[in-house]
Structure formats: C-alpha cells, structure tokens
Amino acid sequence: MRCLINKKGSSLLTENVIFIVLNVVFFVILIIFLFSRAGDAAQYEEKYAKQIALLIDAAKPETMFDLNMQDAVDIAIKEGYDPKQIVKIQDNVVTVKLRGEGKGYSYSFFNNVKTNEPYFMQNKPGFYRFVVEGYK
Amino acid sequence: MKNKRGDKVISIYWFVILLLVAGAMVYMVSVVYGGPYDVRKIEASLLTDKIADCMASGGRFVSAMPGKLNSDNLLQECHINFNNEEYSVWNNDQFYVEINVYFFGTKNPKIPTIKAGNFQLKDFCGQEGKTLSLCLDRSFYVLENQGNQAYEVNIISIVRKTEKNAV
Numbered sequence: 001m002r003c004l005i006n007k008k009g010s011s012l013l014t015e016n017v018i019f020i021v022l023n024v025v026f027f028v029i030l031i032i033f034l035f036s037r038a039g040d041a042a043q044y045e046e047k048y049a050k051q052i053a054l055l056i057d058a059a060k061p062e063t064m065f066d067l068n069m070q071d072a073v074d075i076a077i078k079e080g081y082d083p084k085q086i087v088k089i090q091d092n093v094v095t096v097k098l099r100g101e102g103k104g105y106s107y108s109f110f111n112n113v114k115t116n117e118p119y120f121m122q123n124k125p126g127f128y129r130f131v132v133e134g135y136k
Numbered sequence: 137m138k139n140k141r142g143d144k145v146i147s148i149y150w151f152v153i154l155l156l157v158a159g160a161m162v163y164m165v166s167v168v169y170g171g172p173y174d175v176r177k178i179e180a181s182l183l184t185d186k187i188a189d190c191m192a193s194g195g196r197f198v199s200a201m202p203g204k205l206n207s208d209n210l211l212q213e214c215h216i217n218f219n220n221e222e223y224s225v226w227n228n229d230q231f232y233v234e235i236n237v238y239f240f241g242t243k244n245p246k247i248p249t250i251k252a253g254n255f256q257l258k259d260f261c262g263q264e265g266k267t268l269s270l271c272l273d274r275s276f277y278v279l280e281n282q283g284n285q286a287y288e289v290n291i292i293s294i295v296r297k298t299e300k301n302a303v
Contacts (some may be wrong), residue, residue: 023154030158030161033165034165037166043169046172046173050175054178054179057186058182058185091219093220093221106222110218111186111215111216111217112215112216112217113215136215136217
C-alpha cells in the first residue's frame with residue numbers, strides 16, 4: 001500500500017516538473033525571440049539612417065544638431081565595431097553601420113547641402129554631431 | 137483518477153492558450169519590427185515645405201518668383217538633389233514634383249506647369265496600395281512680391297522608394 005502511494009506521488013511529481021519545465025522553456029524562447037527582434041542591429045541601422053536623412057532634409061544652411069544614438073552605440077560596442085565609424089555621409093547618402101559585416105543601411109536625402117563629416121562626441125557620450133554648412 | 141484526468145485536460149488546454157498567446161505575440165512583433173519604417177509621408181511633406189520656402193516667404197512670393205522658375209532650373213534654384221543611393225534598379229528616379237501657380241479663385245495658370253523628376257510616378261496617384269508611390273498634394277495662397285494680386289500655388293510631391301519603406 002505504501003509502495004503504491006509513493007509510485008503515484010512520484011508520477012504526479014514528474015508530470016508537474018515536466019509541465020513547469022516546458023512552460024519555462026516556452027517563455028524563455030519567446031522572450032529571446034522578442035528581444036532579438038527588438039534589439040536587432042539592422043533595425044537600428046535603418047532607423048538612424050532614415051532619421052538622419054530626414055533631419056538633413058529639414059535643415060536650413062548653417063544648422064548644427066546633436067543626435068542621441070546611445071542605443072546604436074551600445075549595439076556597435078557589443079558587436080565589436082568602432083562607434084566612431086557608425087555614421088558616414090557620402091554625397092547625399094547617409095550610411096549607418098553597426099556591425100563589421102555587411103554594408104550597413106543607406107538612405108538618401110534630397111536637400112542639396114554640404115555636410116561636415118559627422119563626429120562622435122567625446123564630451124557627450126552616445127551623441128553624434130552633424131553640421132549642415134550651406135548649399136552646394 | 138478523476139483528478140488526474142482533469143489535470144491532463146487542463147495541461148492540454150494550458151498549452152493551447154500558450155500557443156495562442158505566443159502566436160499573437162510573434163505576429164505583433166513581426167508587424168512592428170518586420171517591415172521597414174515608412175518615412176515617405178514625412179519625406180514628401182519636407183519636399184513640399186522646401187519648395188514652398190523656395191518660392192514664398194511671409195505670405196509673398198520671393199523676388200522674381202514664380203517667373204524665374206521652370207522645369208529646367210527648379211532643382212538648382214531650390215537646392216534639391218534627386219540622386220539616390222545605389223539600390224536595386226533605382227536610377228535617380230524615386231521622386232517627382234509638380235508645381236502649378238493659379239490666379240486666386242480661378243484655375244487660370246500664371247506660369248506653365250513646373251515639373252521635375254520621374255513623371256511616371258504620377259500615374260499611381262489616387263490609387264490605393266501600400267506598395268505604390270506616395271503622393272502628397274498641397275496648396276497654399278500667396279501674394280505677389282510687390283502688390284496685392286493673390287495666387288494659389290499647388291505642389292504635388294511624390295516619393296517612391298517603395299522597397300525601402302513599404303515591402
């Protein structure tokens with residue numbers, strides 16, 4: 001009789017443990033998926049390339065703006081990429097790159113202005129400074 | 137025995153709910169993060185603003201406007217560059233702008249229509265579809281540079297860039 005009770009209890013315990021483990025595994029996979037999508041480097045490359053291009057489109061000559069790119073800088077550091085090399089502007093195309101591999105994300109702006117080389121601010125960590133000089 | 141069977145039913149039911157919740161979350165995340173950010177409306181709006189600023193200031197045409205503006209010099213006069221990045225089959229053909237200046241209250245044009253960019257994009261205006269070009273049609277009223285003659289300026293700005301904004 002005692003043996004039967006133990007067997008029943010043991011079986012119940014195993015079922016519950018499997019049930020809980022499966023639940024935990026399920027939620028861990030789900031959370032990993034959500035974070036991997038939300039913190040994806042490609043998403044940030046696109047977001048910042050477009051944001052910078054639009055800011056330049058809206059800028060008048062002799063405009064200077066500082067953009068907080070802390071989250072992108074964090075990703076670049078995590079990926080082993082130099083944060084000073086994140087943003088490049090060539091002709092009228094902004095390119096944001098957060099990883100060693102790949103070409104980054106490029107987006108053009110229509111405002112025909114000269115821009116200074118964007119630079120990573122040492123005194124304002126995580127910020128990039130952009131200077132729109134004048135019309136070409 | 138009765139309880140055990142009940143537990144099993146609850147377990148299956150529980151996993152069905154989990155799958156539904158997971159499916160909904162994956163779908164929502166895919167919708168939010170899966171597609172590109174569509175910035176064409178802002179871009180078209182900025183383009184319209186830039187042309188309006190180029191033509192008028194303080195409710196009046198700037199000096200020699202709109203007479204000195206034509207299809208050949210619009211981009212140069214208004215400091216606009218329609219070149220785009222190297223991507224897919226794009227060939228600097230992702231924008232189109234059309235400007236009409238009418239005498240106030242009529243549809244009589246003051247100057248010939250000014251056009252720049254890829255005119256074929258205009259064919260898609262008025263049609264519904266996320267993967268089509270984005271058209272923005274805006275008008276404003278303005279007085280001549282010196283005098284009180286009023287005009288209506290209509291600007292149609294079109295941005296394609298579909299592959300990078302809507303697919």
